[in-house]
Amino acid sequence: MLRQVIRRHRNRRDIGIFITLEGADGSGKSTQLRKLVRSLRRAGVRPVVTREPGGTPFAEALRAGLLNPGSGAVPPIAEALCVAAARADHLARVIEPALAAGRIVLCDRFTDATFAYQGAGRGVSRRFLTGLHASPGLRRKPDLTLLFDLPLGAGLSRARTRNGRRRAGTRLDRESRAFHQRVVRGYRAIAKAEPRRVKVIDAGGTEAVVAARVAAVVMPFIARRRGKR
DSSP states (O other), X not given: OHHHHHHHTTTSOOOOEEEEEEESTTSOHHHHHHHHHHHHHHTTOOOEEEESSOSSHHHHHHHHHXXXXXXXXXXXXXHHHHHHHHHHHHIIIIIHHHHHTTOEEEEESOHHHIIIIIIIITOOOHHHHHHHTTSTTSOOOOSEEEEEEOOHHHHHHHHHHXXXXXXXXXXXXXSOHHXXXXXXXXXXXXXXXXXXXXXXXXXXXOHHHHXXXXXXXXXXXXXXXXXXX
């Protein structure tokens, strides 16, 4: 279906589509992002693939500082402002130009992560975060968000297995179980509040099974959006 739509519209500019992937640590979203990219390329789509915090040299430098265990206990408000600064640069330099050019943008985490991690996890007020993201340069919302949902214990177990292959974990890897539970609850609250945008993906099962669930949401969504033009 998607390939047919792409063929129909290959000679004209299509509307940009912004898709984000979210989930608590160990949910498998980064693995599924790679699989989704391969599926889209097979269908004739070459998406712009990026991540947050990150995506630009400035944003990647902020990411390194935020995740470095040596940074110590960064005040929650400072953490939220650093993430917002990285996002503003990322939007201006990567995301907005790509969307203006009619590209499909896939982003590993975006604003929902700030509300889940710095908001629900760290306790930064939702009112403050909402006001911050109402600022010029930070207002962009995704067209579609995939939230990879997994019971907390399973996610942390996956994360520990993954971290066993690395020299050291990040600041987030060292957080308490209670912190990660707050993050999971924060994400689920977002999904409940915005069911049209946020589609919950059951992240349990094999990678192939989860990838099929992702494709069942993303491919028809892109076809519908592109088919309108």
